[in-house]
Structure formats: C-alpha cells, structure tokens
Amino acid sequence: MTKAHALVVDDEPDILDLIKITLARMDLTARTAADIAEAKRLLSDQAFDLCLTDMQLPDGSGIELVAYINARYPETPVAMITAHGNMSSAVAAMKAGAFDFVAKPVNLQLLRRLVESALRLRESDLTPPEKTGSAQELLGQSRPMREIRRLITKIARNQAPVFITGESGTGKEVAARLIHGEGPRQAAPFVPVNCGAIPEDLVESELFGHKKGSFTGAVGDKPGLFQAAERGTLFLDEVADLPLPAQVKLLRAIQEKSVRAVGSQQEVPVDARIISASHRDLNTEVEQGRFRQDLFYRINVIELRMPALRERPEDIPVLAAHILERISRQTGRGPMRLSSAGLERLTSYRFPGNVRELENILERAAALCESDEIGVDELYLPQGSSSTTIAGSPAQTDVPLENYLDEIEKKAILQALEETRWNRTAAAKKLGMTLRSLRYRLSKLGLD
Structure with missing residues (x-):
C-alpha cells in the first residue's frame, strides 16, 4: 500500500495547520488550497485519496467543489467541514455527494475516524468484499432489482444516513446489510434494532446505554447500541415507532456524533453509520405530528425504496x-x-x-x-x-396478514391430525416437523 495523499481546502491558516499536523501523524501527506480554483489546479496535478473542504470559501461554496470532484474524480471521497450546528449545510453537502462531514471546532478524534473510513474505501476498492452467503443476496434480474443493486453499490461508498422505505417483507434489512457489507465499515459490527420492539421506557437506555444506579434495575454500567455499532453500522428498523422524546435524543446523537448514557454527565463520541427503515410513509407521520420533521430531514439524506414483489x-x-x-x-x-x-x-x-x-x-x-x-x-x-x-x-x-397465514397453518395442521386420527407424532412427521415444534404451534394457534 502506497502512502495516502489528502487535499485540504480552507481559507483559515489555523485550520489548515491543525488538519495537516493531524494527517501527518496518521502518516498521510497533505496538500492545501485556500480556494476552489487552487483546489481544482491541484486535483489536475495528482490523484488524491481524500479531500477535506470547508463549506465557505472565498470563490464559492464547498458544495460546488463536492459536485466537481464527484463528476471528475468519483474515486476520491470528499468530506465537508461545516460550522458548528449548521446541519442543513452538512445534509446539503451529503446530498450533493459528500462522503461525510466534521463540524468546527474540529474534533480530532472524529476527524481521525473519518479519515480512516475514507482510507478503508481505498482498500475496499483494491480488495472487493467477500460474498457472505445467500442471506445477503437480493435476487432477481428485473429492472427494479438491477437498479436497487446499482444504488446499493453507490451508496455503500458514502457515509451519509440512508432511509430505506418499502412494504413489510420487501428486504429492507437485507439491503441495509449489503450497504454495510460493500462499504468501508464491512469489518466492523452491523447492529440491527427493531425500534418497535423496545419498551418505551427503555428506548433511551437501549440506544445510548446507562450508568449503574441511574434507575431501578440498573445494577451495572451498560453500553448502548450506538457504542455496540462503533465504526460499523446501526440499523434502526421501524424507526417510525420511536416515541417523540427518544426522537429528540436520537437527532442530537446523529448531529453531534456523540451520546450521553442515562445517568451520565458526559457525552462520548461515537462513529456509527445510521441506516433506518420503515414500512410507513414518514411524510404522513410528520404531517400528523408523530415523527419529528428535523429528524426525518436528517435520516433521509439518501432514500432507497424497495419494490414490492x-x-x-x-x-x-x-x-x-x-x-x-x-x-x-x-x-x-x-x-x-x-x-x-x-x-x-x-x-x-x-x-x-x-x-x-x-x-x-x-x-x-x-x-x-x-x-x-x-x-x-x-x-x-x-x-x-x-x-x-x-x-x-x-x-x-x-x-391482517399474520391472521391470514395463521388460518392457513391451522387448516394444514388440522388436516394432518385428522388424516393420522389425531396421532400427534404421526402428524408431526407428515408435516415435516418435530413433535415439540407441533406442540408449540398447537399452543400458539389455540388448538391444544
């Protein structure tokens, strides 16, 4: 692996020096530019493995440079340096194709992690990800599925939050796993969580963790799912089911790239890509006041719609x-x-x-x-x-689909029992299941 090269574009000398020193300690060489024109000239001179650019430049917007690099040098990931709290600029930059963002004042720990993710992109380009088996496949040669696979490959190179929409059973989690598995975070954890399955009073603890004694039953410190997905991907399935108070804290965690455990006074930085999904129309949820508009804006940087069968x-x-x-x-x-x-x-x-x-x-x-x-x-x-x-x-x-399928299952089991004169062992064999499994299904369907 040859030494990596970075381009840093900012008109503030102090910022340039800080980033250049940080990159040097990571064994990267950095060239600097104070405006878009100089950045374009340097890009024409040599290839770069990463570009960091400020949002506000003397001769234009950093978003203009993002679009330029994506069009001319698509193999070079671009990260945006934004003003603190200016999330609209960060989202606009990522919609334009920015790889990720870091806010001023620059958190050096987050900057280093961002650079590492960008360099892993370079490594993944040289070594394609291994296929992880049939569970990770989206099968089909129809036009919609070919387009989905093309988009997944493109999205995997980015770090922007992704919102996957589609009906239940269309493969939203499979798509999320593929985005993770084809990107630079593939060696880190993929942490799926069904937001609708977490009791409302435990959502904050599950997502962000808690400290010992912070509430009844907190017998020890517990890291949250954000920490579990460190340097990997956190998949928030059925994100529309999150209660409004948890939505506020999720928004802050995504914006600040840090979390505060329940009962703690300190925030800790986290590096996890957010992919969320829902079978509901979140625009309708926002209109009816059940989902925060600012959170939807933040998680819906890239939208991927899974087609119905x-x-x-x-x-x-x-x-x-x-x-x-x-x-x-x-x-x-x-x-x-x-x-x-x-x-x-x-x-x-x-x-x-x-x-x-x-x-x-x-x-x-x-x-x-x-x-x-x-x-x-x-x-x-x-x-x-x-x-x-x-x-x-x-x-x-x-x-409801579940009731409909239960009726089919009940009919099949009753038919098998009648054909075997209610001999459960024989009926289980006829149905291709164990006796224990049959007993469970009988109990579940109210047939015992």
Whole structure:
C-alpha cells in the first residue's frame, strides 16, 4: 500500500495547520488550497485519496467543489467541514455527494475516524468484499432489482444516513446489510434494532446505554447500541415507532456524533453509520405530528425504496427456486420444485406480504407436500387472488396478514391430525416437523 495523499481546502491558516499536523501523524501527506480554483489546479496535478473542504470559501461554496470532484474524480471521497450546528449545510453537502462531514471546532478524534473510513474505501476498492452467503443476496434480474443493486453499490461508498422505505417483507434489512457489507465499515459490527420492539421506557437506555444506579434495575454500567455499532453500522428498523422524546435524543446523537448514557454527565463520541427503515410513509407521520420533521430531514439524506414483489413478478421463479433449495438443505430432503401450474399460480398472486410471505407459503407447502413437486393444492393460496381478480386476498378483505397465514397453518395442521386420527407424532412427521415444534404451534394457534 502506497502512502495516502489528502487535499485540504480552507481559507483559515489555523485550520489548515491543525488538519495537516493531524494527517501527518496518521502518516498521510497533505496538500492545501485556500480556494476552489487552487483546489481544482491541484486535483489536475495528482490523484488524491481524500479531500477535506470547508463549506465557505472565498470563490464559492464547498458544495460546488463536492459536485466537481464527484463528476471528475468519483474515486476520491470528499468530506465537508461545516460550522458548528449548521446541519442543513452538512445534509446539503451529503446530498450533493459528500462522503461525510466534521463540524468546527474540529474534533480530532472524529476527524481521525473519518479519515480512516475514507482510507478503508481505498482498500475496499483494491480488495472487493467477500460474498457472505445467500442471506445477503437480493435476487432477481428485473429492472427494479438491477437498479436497487446499482444504488446499493453507490451508496455503500458514502457515509451519509440512508432511509430505506418499502412494504413489510420487501428486504429492507437485507439491503441495509449489503450497504454495510460493500462499504468501508464491512469489518466492523452491523447492529440491527427493531425500534418497535423496545419498551418505551427503555428506548433511551437501549440506544445510548446507562450508568449503574441511574434507575431501578440498573445494577451495572451498560453500553448502548450506538457504542455496540462503533465504526460499523446501526440499523434502526421501524424507526417510525420511536416515541417523540427518544426522537429528540436520537437527532442530537446523529448531529453531534456523540451520546450521553442515562445517568451520565458526559457525552462520548461515537462513529456509527445510521441506516433506518420503515414500512410507513414518514411524510404522513410528520404531517400528523408523530415523527419529528428535523429528524426525518436528517435520516433521509439518501432514500432507497424497495419494490414490492407484485412490481417484479418476473423474479418469482428464481426466488422460489432459491427458497426451495434452502428448505431442502435445511430439512435434509431431496430437491423440490414447483409444478408449472403452481409456479403460474404464484406468479399471478399479489403477495401482500412480499418475499417474506413467499417464504412462508413455500415452507408450509414443503411441509405438506409428500412428493418432490409442489402443486397448486399444496400452496393454499386463496381463490381469486391473482393480479387481475383479488377479491379473496387479504389486502381486499382487510384481514391482517399474520391472521391470514395463521388460518392457513391451522387448516394444514388440522388436516394432518385428522388424516393420522389425531396421532400427534404421526402428524408431526407428515408435516415435516418435530413433535415439540407441533406442540408449540398447537399452543400458539389455540388448538391444544
């Protein structure tokens, strides 16, 4: 690895000296420019691994330089130096393509981490990330999925907050993991958290940590999820479910890049990329006062919309084949396939639960099927649920998806029990599950 080179653009000599000394201690060489014109000249002279630029320059805005470098030298990440508290400028810079930002007065610890992240980008360009298995794939060759994969590759090089939107079951967490896995933070933790699953009175403690004795039950110091995602990625799934008080503290943590544990008097710097997701329309949540507009503005620097499965029906055959291959491998059965009629039925189905529902349907079908070919009858799809006639689908009858799937599961289990004269061991074998698993499902469905 050759020595890295940085370009620093600022018209304040003190800032230039401070950054230049910091970079030298990190074994980087730095060239400095006082304005955009000089920066452009230096860029034409040599290649740089990183550029740090001030927002306000004598001959224009730093955002202009960001756009220029992204257009002419896209392999060079650019970080913006902003005035303290001027988050609108930081967000504007990242929307223009800035890699990250650091606020004045410059926190040297955060600056060093920013530079390290930029240099890891350089290393990841030289060594492509290893594929981490099928769980990390977004399958399909439809136009929407090709575009999603292209955007993920582009977004992974950035450090700006990403908001992933889409219906439940469209693969929002898979997309978040891919953004993490293809970027410079791939060696650090990916920490997913379902914001709707955290009790309201524990949200602050879970996200930011707490000190011993800060509340009843706090028997020791506990780091929060921000600290757990240090130098990695924090994935806030269903971020719309956060209560308003927690939204205020989350906004401050993202803006200041620091957190304060419950019961602590000190803030500690944190370096975690924020990716959030929700199946709700956050614009509507903001309009109705359930989500803070300033927080939405801050987390929605880059938006990635995951398409619904009914928008890409041509991907259903490859998805179904992949899921059945996984089921066969996990259960130790031989290869399974869909009949032509079964595949046609799936392709015409609207899938209100998207890929997650497809997985559930095929898992049930595999458990019920006694041969290696799954037909229409084993799919248990409602009649009249195609893309043209959907009167029987859950989306039209306002039946919650979970209740709808429970009814399918209940019907399959009762049929197996009746065919085996209510011999639970035989029914479990017929359904391709353990007796313990059958007992659990019977209890869950109220059949015990």
